[in-house]
Amino acid sequence: MHPVLTTVLKRVGLGVVTLIMVSAIIFSSVSLLPGDFGESVLGQAATEETVAAFRRELGLDEPAIKRYFNWLGAAVKGDFGTSFSGRSASGVDRSRSVASLVGPRLYNTLFLAGITALVAVPLALILGLTAALYRNSFYDRSVNAVTLTTIATPEFFVAYILILLLSSLWPIFPSLANIDASTPLGERLYRITLPALTLTLVIVAHMMRMTRAAIINLLASPYIEMARLKGASRSEIILKHALPNAWAPIATVIAFNLAFLVVGVVVVEVVFVYPGIGQLMVDAVTTRDIPVVQACALIFAATYIILNLIADIIGIVSNPRLLHPR
Amino acid sequence: MMSSADNVVADTVSNTMDNEYLVDMRGVHIEGFSDEQWHPIINGVDLQLKRGQVMGLIGESGAGKSTLGLAAMGFARAGCRICGGSIHFDGIDLLSATDAEKRKLWGGRMTYVAQSAAAAFNPAHRLIDQTIESATRAGARSDTSSGGMNLHEDAVELYRALKLPDPENIGQRYPHQVSGGQLQRVMTAMAMSPRPDLIVFDEPTTALDVTTQVGVLAAMREIVDTYNTAAIYITHDLAVVAQMADVIKVLRYGEEVEQAQTREMLSSPKEAYTRSLWSVRSLEKQEAKNDDEILRLENIDAAYGKTKVLHDVSISVPRGKTVAVVGESGSGKSTAARVITGLLPQLGGDVIFNGESLPVALANRSTAQLQKIQMIYQMADTAMNPRHTIEEIIGRPIDFYLGLNKSEREQRVYELLKMIELDETFLDRLPSELSGGQKQRVCIARALAAEPELIICDEVTSALDQIVQEGILKLLLKLQQEFNISYLFITHDIATVKAIADQIVVMFDGKVVEQGMKSEILNPPHPEYTQLLLSSVPEMDPDWLTRLLNEQSDRAEIMNR
Secondary structure (H helix, E strand, C coil): CCHHHHHHHHHHHHHHHHHHHHHHHHHHHHHHCCCCHHHHHHCCCCCHHHHHHHHHHHCCCCCHHHHHHHHHHHHHCCCCCECCCCCCCCCCCCCCEHHHHHHHHHHHHHHHHHHHHHHHHHHHHHHHHHHHHCCCCHHHHHHHHHHHHHHHCCHHHHHHHHHHHHHHHCCCCCCCCCCCCCCCHHHHHHHCHHHHHHHHHHHHHHHHHHHHHHHHHHCCCHHHHHHHHCCCCHHHHHHHHHHHHCHHHHHHHHHHHHHHHHHCCHHHHHHHCCCCHHHHHHHHHHCCCHHHHHHHHHHHHHHHHHHHHHHHHHHHHCCHHHHCCC | CHHHHHHHHHHHHHCCCCCCCCEEEEEEEEEEEECCEEEEEEEEEEEEECCCCEEEEECCCCCCHHHHHHHCCCCCCCCEEEEEEEEEECCEECCCCCHHHHHHHECCCEEEECCCHHHHCCCCCCHHHHHCHHHHHHCCCCCHHHCCCCHHHHHHHHHHHCCCCCCCCHHHCCHHHCCHHHHHHHHHHHHHCCCCCEEEEECCCCCCCHHHHHHHHHHHHHHHHHCCCEEEEEECCHHHHHHHCCEEEEEECCEEEEEEEHHHHHHCCCCHHHHHHHHHHHCCCCCCCCCCEEEEEEEEEEEECCEEEEEEEEEEEECCCEEEEECCCCCCHHHHHHHHHCCCCCCEEEEEECCEECCCCHHHCCHHHHHHEEEECCCCCCCCCCCCCHHHHHHHHHHHHHCCCHHHHHHHHHHHHHHCCCCHHHCCCCHHHCCHHHHHHHHHHHHHHCCCCEEEEECCCCCCCHHHHHHHHHHHHHHHHHHCCEEEEEECCHHHHHHHCCEEEEEECCEEEEEEEHHHHHCCCCCHHHHHHHHCCCCCCCCHHHHHHHHCCCCHHHHCC
């Protein structure tokens, strides 16, 4: 077997192990959350017996270890259990499965993240490469200054500024990004313009600066001097001689920012009333809807692990020493 | 070589009527930027080179050789600027040329061969693509010497001419997949590919083993001869430059010391500085025997992971004497040192020190055992913590092993500084403020601070200039006489061996080829490998390489490295 394949498989295995460890951490920390779902739903008036019966129904009376393995075993099969919400003291059960709650929200989040990434990643790469190419020029300094400003500004503030400019003063885009399953694609894109733009402004700076730094870091290498002495032009040096050796750090920072687009956008979701997974999780924490909280946390962890795994693999594949061993 | 160069001048005189010289540098001044100000690097040097001529540029590091060589191409490194004089290449004024104009010359009519081939090749691209990159850029070649061949075939021909193994396919490899000697030859092919008028060789063989160096030197000389290319050959190794150059220019502190034809320069150097360069290699220690053994390696086997690197190695070190371990890189010299110090536990065999067997693992050795064996490394730079002052660096082993109080310790550091011929003004300095030779002296003081009986010196002079080398070797000899210290001296340089050794161990491929007193090893008869190693050491005779190549009936042995 090709050694790179072995390395990649090892990384995948490690990723799975990490995910299992994270699931244990999630489960135990959720168990440590103060308060009790039974008490909070049934209210102060409920008798001890009612609460105990309610807990038994939800399976909360079983030992934590057993509950953990039940939950993990089901989660592996894609079954994240049933949401606690929708139950009430009246005994009417309008609860829904966690998957049916999380599914559409996750889709919305991935949609917003995907569209943002499609714009932000190429933009950041182009800005980073051109900034490296025209290093220390007016262009370089302006790009740096602008991206630094956007990253230094809190994202809700960026969002409100954009709303003020683009939907209030000049009403071009809607300030509410409320979509549902029936919204057609064109309409969806139109409505998420402002949140996507906000997120782009937030993440471009980091990726762009890392690209620039990774390239410039390599420009001091002897092989870049050699390339210059072989008559390579500036753009050839950047694109042909530096970039192929810079993919690993660039991929890492891109993965980090893409993960942020999935797990870190709750503020932007709230501002634009976008039905994403972040809001769902916050709501679930407030109502102590443990199955939903656990499912969301697991999805977030998996996002980080998978994206970092991809970055690792790009790092391995872009390294000729690993790809073409002696 | 001179005669052919003259012919070329005659041949090409028709199209270069007004340029007698291919390279014509006059009164060149170059400055470098450091510590927030510009410092002069080159102070008004003239350099004229005719077509087909090879000029050797020699001098210590910091003399400005590389800077001058690159300036001949109109190139200044980042942080350097050419601030005076004139530089013409075939009548083109390089100082007023635009970047675009210079790029047409670079990689076309003038090319560069760098010191470290491993660093000068882009790790991300195949060798063949890098070899023909500049020629591809220069477009279809008008030169008839490559005939109708395409660049790819031409590169293969160059690989063949440079005696690279498997010339058809080696280009498909990546830089990390071939050896250093091969990479240096591929770089020469890369420089030759556009059939330039000028090649600047910047210490092209300094990083190679002597046995590998011979092959690379021969290949470079042959190809420069064949295509009548003019070359500037930068090196600090006189014996090497004697083989390559028609003319030698000696530089010091950015100024020209003298220039003369090679033979004249070697036989009768005019300046005192040049003569001092010449005399360094004459240092020689009188060998002496001692039957009292301080260290014995018995049938050591060792491996890195699954790769076995030492096979049944037995070495004996007499007390108060120097044993030089010689061999090329990969022969297991440094691995043997790692086994002795406990850094690499051996798989089999014994390390006997002062009559007792040392525990295999470092962790099981007593402080006293650790104290008695100290080590000095090749790269003094990386062997010292850059944020510690010299006092802290030398004081640490004193604290660790001797536990002196503050004033005793201060006194001891001061004594040690005196021993290495530095004064107390160095106490508060950081390693970065010291020269290469001073750094190595501090490393020696650090080893001495532990009051060891045996010091392992791993290529301690290899990174230094010859004059500085001489100082370090003399210091080590003095310390040996004073404190009866034993040295295990790892080196690949035979001149160093002559200067310091009592006994020699020759290693090859993880095995001991032979060992014995210096006089026995250096005088015939030799085992085959020792013969190869000794004959590969360049001599200060311009005909040495030619003679050696004629003698070597079995050239394949060297060429295939």
